[in-house]
Amino acid sequence: MNQSTFKKSTLYAAMLVAMSGGAYAQQESSGEDAQNIEVIEVQGIRSALTKSAAIKRDSDGIVDAITAEDIGKLPDTNLAESLQRISGVSIDRANNEGNKVTVRGFGPDFNLVTLNGRQMPNSSALQSAGISRSFNFREIAAESVSGVNVYKTGRANVSSGGIGATIDIQSARPFDYDEFTAFASAKAIYDTSVESGDDITPEISGMISSTFLDGTLGLLLSASHSERDSHTDVVGTDGWVRNRSADNVDKSAIDTSKNPEQAIWTPWTARVEHFDTERERQNAQAVLQFQPFDGLVATVDYTMSRLKEVSQTNRMAFWFDSPMGSADVNGTLIDPRDPDDELNFWAWEYYEEKENDSIGVNIEWQATDSLSFGLDLHDSTSHSNPDGQTAETLANLKNPPGSVALIGADFDGEIPAIIVDDSSLPGGGYAKQNIVSDLYQKRGYEMENNIKQYHLSGSWENLGTDSALARINFGVVRTEYEVDTYLSEVFSFVDVPLDNLDLDFIELGDTADQFPGTENLFPLIPQYNVHQFIDIVAAEGKFVEPSIRTNGISEDTTALYVSVDVDTEFNEMPVKMNAGVRYESTDVTAYSIQNGILAMNYRHVQELRPVFDDVPSEQALSGDYTRILPNLDVSMTVTDELVTRFSYSRTLARAGISAMFPATVVNARPGGPFNASQGNPNLLPITSDNFDVSVEYYLDDGSYASVGYFKKYVENFIGAGTENRAINDVNGEPLRDPSVDPRPGCPDASEIPNSACLSQASDPVISWEVATPDNIQNRVVDGWEFNVQYMFADSGFGAVANYTLVDSDEAFDPYNFEQTIALTGLSDSGNLIGFYEGDNFQIRFAYNWRDEFLLSLGNEPTFTEAYGQLDMSASYDITEALTITFDGLNLTDETARRHGRFEEQLLSAEQYGPRYNLGISYKF
Template identity: 25%
Template sequence: MLLFKPSLLTLALVAAGASMSAYAADDINTTEAADENIEVVKVTGIRRSLQESQSLKMSSSSIVEAISAEDIGKLPDVSIAESLARLPGVSAQRLDGRANVISIRGLGPDFTTATLNGREQASVNDNRGVEFDQYPSELLNRVVVYKTPDASVMAQAIGGTVDMQTISPLTHGEQTIAMSLRGEMNDLGSLNSGSSDTGYRGSISYIDQFADDTIGIALGYARMMSPNQEERWQAWGYPENDAGDSVLGGAKPFVRSSELERDGVLAVFEYAPNDKFTSVVDVYYTKFTDDQRLRGIEIPAAWGTNGGVTSTATEDGLVTQGTIIGAEVVIRNDVNKRDAESLSIGWNNKFTINDSWSIEADIALSKAERTDIGMESYTGTGRGTGVGAVDDLGFNYNGNGGYDFTHDLNYADPNLIKLGDPLGWGSPLGANTQDGFINKPEIDDELTSFRLSAEYVFDQGDVRSVEFGVNRTNRDKSKLDKGYYLTLAGYDGTDNYLVSVPEQYLLSPTSLDFFGMGDVLSYDSLAFYNDGGYTETDVADVDLSRATNSWSVTEEVSTFFVKANLESELFGFPLTGNVGIQAVHTDQSSDGTVATVEDGVVTLTPRTAGDTYLEWLPSMNLGFEIADGQMLRFAAARTLTRARMDKMNANVNFSYNENPNDGVNWSGGAGNPELRPWLARQYDISYENYFSDQGYFSLAVFYKDLENYVYDQQTNFDFSTILPQNPGDNPIGNVSQPLNGNGGYVQGIEASLSIDFGIFVEQLSGFGTILSGSYNDSEVKETADSDPTTLPGLSEKTFNATVYYENSGFEARISSRYRSDFLGEVTKISLQRENVNIKAETVVDAQIGYDFTESGIDALYGLSVQFQVNNLTNEPFTSYTGDDQRLVRDYQNYGRNFMLGANYKF
């Protein structure tokens, strides 16, 4: 007997939805309590989505948040990440104007696990965090965020688990064909020659049932060609001048134009010959290409200019106005291109033996591959410093996103601006011979899993059932990081060898008027490279750090679990929930490289290292129905999040000092293949009041006691383990590497409210709002005496608000999401990752639409139209240096994206 009784409408909504994930079996039992003869009330659009999401939250044994599709192929937002960012305690970080990765309860992407139908997913980035813009929202039916785990959750994480779920064709129960098409435009226009400010996205889905509803199929295809434009200011840094004021060290402003092309395919095959056996095969594939052209200018200021910087105005310790004397600038024509593919295949089988026993077997494969090209091409007035034409650049702080400039030279003149190495950035073939650079990293990630479990249901007693089983996961991830210095193919060794850009590669000049530098020379640098315009020098031959950037990591994880599902009473209150435990055994290893320089040449030696360990993870989720429609939940668990894979490599680079001051001959840097996971004990209390089928209030507090944290530390290292033939008299040296250190805590409070105003006043029927907010706090220290460490992804405050109207086919909504300052991970030089301070932001989106099904016009039945604006207020993305937000590191202006489209279902 189910003690907590949602309304009949709620039960019908649960029963009408997609299949739940493999570890949400408790929630599926809710549908069995629904009477087969329930008359289902037809609910569509925004309210359908809200009601299904509420029913999932209400019936779950864990503390969860959920997003459900308004209709087939129609989630509330254009991307999964943007939808997730509207949930309580969840925030997103933008990349190139689109939501990309998420943080849950103040813990960044490293502490979040993503699953598809309950199965952990491989990722295209250097770590484990899934980039959610890889997954077309049109092919997903719902997303559930599990904030508290139970023992049957295999892919646990300290922050939370995000489960993306596809549809169940047999549960859907009717033949459906749905199509959508929408056009897209960016209001910044085409900033680079050859780029486009228009694009489109479309999808088609087909769902059907055969053989007396014993066979079901769901097929879907989604394609997106999305434009993205950006005006970007970047600063090198802000050193102090002789007066002690911060002054611009240098700048790299540019404009970026990109086309994001994504294809997604979904196939679900379901077979249920009777009520005892169900078999489901699902396949999910995406192909993702992001082609970016970046054109701009590098301006040396306090760093790198021969004439220095004069100051004419300062404000509170910052030079706000002045002149860069004798500036030698570099005109950049760069290309970033990413090709990524993701494939997920799963086969799930459930068999009910009798009224007491059932078994489940699940096998899955998830693969991800990524290839990047990051190319830089340099032009200027001379090869090396002090030989070309110079410019006196006036600058003025604009109070928002950097500085505005004045100039004298014509930087679009092909007779003045020529190919070469204007600032002498490298010398692969002699002095001043780095005329460009290209990075070509590749990522391969493969994850296989097998799960076998059983459940025994008791006839009576406080324990409703017991589940137990085993899960085996094997993961292999590797990175091949190649980089090359580029030198002009015809370079003859002369001091000032420059080449005019061949006419066939020249493009229309690019405007940098947004910060006052006018037009700059533009050309197709990638075509010039592909046609043999440069010779290449492998950086790994001369650079120790590059030689140890490639790695591979292997993990074999065996998880044994047992969980008791409870149904009882305590202190007179109905009680449901579960208690359980996992035993997690991990065998991890890495293949890497030992690199050192001998006689000016990098010498490489293979190295393999690793470790094994066992962790016990108990968990408890208890829910008390303290009144009709009111739940009080308690949860406690010990959870783990595995360490970053890019830090688990076995690489070591080192050097030998014959005459050290401290007596230590050996020093270097290393990864750590013995790195243990982050561990935490977490405690949750949640109050939920469901006062209508589309209205609830919830308040939750949580505390996560972090047992450890990973820090980059100096440690003693025995070099005789990697140099057995020649360890020297003292083989113990100093190495900088990631290590498990002291922990701390993360705590917070979050609240959410969903109201349909029609329940109060009939005249307000169709109006509603969804509000949520959270406050997070943390303290993590490397040692008891050290300063607290800022946790990546932690925003102290987040707020979300959506106001909507839906009635008689018409719908409108406006949504806003705010997150305060946080430490985010971004790309730096050579496509490496670094953490920077990111400024608070408020992103606003708006939609209006009409469903002609409500119009009474038979010919238009099933047709709906929508108009949408993303980033309505044109909110920039800003990072800054230190604590002074005026010291802007990176200011990105994306503009607004407008979309107009239609959906048709029959």
């Protein structure tokens, strides 16, 4: 969606204000201010917005927030989708559901997520998902959250690790409520996309809280269970590669003023696939609070989540081995053709099971009238595929090599037009007698992330009246962060009989029919089970033992902090200040355990595989660094309505986990490319000096308008420094290429390597392009945030609108092939929300839009195109306790599209469909 389309959609959404509903709350508060503000029971949209405006006005720092409208009622069905309503916060979606957030242009790895102030672990069972420090919001039910604070600038007493923001999820405590409180809710989730599974699935949640012994003892229990089945249509490619098959491409149309090297990009594949996903999620929390005497509160809590997600995929595709055609002005081969090739028929399964557990103890002691202390301890673990289950299983079938006269695709539209001439095969390429086996692959990926954190804090409050000094805060934090990963992988080309394989085909039907040109895709999609194929491979005795690789990292950080709060006046205008400094020292140790490489094996015309010995060896590297992180927050009340703010802080984001593993990993194909990578545990953290100024104008009844400007000077961005060099085998000799002048009988895909196909002393030495991450660049990022929140007197109508502009001093240059750093997630975004709230009825429409952004930068970039989504929610109070709710997500059936360097380099075009929830809740 372009800028003009967004404006049109904004006008359209504005027309819905009179009949729409929103549950969005925004606030700015320092940690100390939030503790000193009277707790208001929030029930309904207007109450939540009014509270947020009051907290925003009274705060010192820059903190936006979302507050639950009522017990168990956050504004959206997904926590990430609630967060995107905050200015400057955008989300990534997976399977049409928010999962990770970007703040002020900084992607998920640049933001820290905490639970009740505690740093939370994360793990991933899928190697393709990578190893991220960023918590995935799909793992926690929105019903279990009472509020979320987004700290956009650093504070001495707030955990470090977020340059974009530190996001603190808050859960309920029994002392938050008066005596007995409980609620229960049940929803029916109707997903219009479902093709395999249940159209309607359940979601139930509940909480019970009570206090005993004259309010000195409190117990809270909460739990939720959710099931969701869904379907996704995907059209795309498996990537674009630069300067492959260059001799087969007509380059005459290339604009040499932009592309003087006449670089060309060719696609690996063209594909259409169906994703059918089943997901179950459970959340639970138990909290015990005890107040033996006034001034001392002890809290013990246990939080858990369980997630299981299985996706079955069937894909119709073909692989361009040596494509030919004409490049466009950018250098993209938009009309690839490949004669004498074959079709590919894929089956895939993704399996992910996650267990998250956190146990914590918190003690708050008011030692004297002016002096208080806090002690917080927690031990939290995230464990993916804890039993070592295979995370990815895939298989491919094909026509006999060279049996299809022509394959091709035209990439001049939103999705490709597929061209297949299979007339050379009697019965065509889809006939079972013309299909043979090709390959299989299994990846088992187990990961465990454990965080132990110990936080001792204190605060001295000045009870005198003659000094501007209001409070001194201090503390020490110890964080022990550990990650261990276990990867088992097997990949093999096989020739097995398919007589017993249940192979079928279904017509394309309405697959991706929201995109123009679906009539030009493949006519059929294969249907078979990947595990049945693997069973056939095993029965034929051709299953290969997997290679094993283990990596881990240990990160120990000690932090000391102190800050002061000042209340004073300037020209009779009240001024509040918070000044602080945080000192951190971090020690890093990383290890890798893997077998050594004996030789390279020429197994297949598309495969050059390392052969490992059976002696695992460990490699360990270490690093350390210290950082000083100051902050200053100043707010001045100019008039009764006008508040101004200034904030400065230094924040940091630590290097990505996988970038620090010391193992050397090789990836080669006959003829190249020959790529390798090695981690660097001595990477420095990325640091940012942040400046914020804002002006806020407040009206009555929670209405306000604000504008803010921010600028970030970011140092030590991590990029991939590369060098071309040899890599030695276990004997200290350089690895060589046996595919250059292959010996008789090679390639050979036998399970026992053919010695003739192994690299020998007479073969040429391979020059590997080895990528090693390093701190190599600085950046400047700035932007504007605009907010308007308005209540239309006592009419029940209201609206919220915000828009964020983000820019950087260096944009991604598609013709700069040496660029190894680019800021992922940088994009403008906006929201328009309108609502009506009566005595018993409320309804909201919320439109969220995000401009195109760079999702990732590997060998080739991935861009996510602009996306806008319209959601709605409504509720009706049958009684004071009984409420029915209705939610609609993606009402206009929006689609998502990703591309490579240029728009015509399609990577994926995805279609999900709308989703609806009908629920009932009861509050005791």
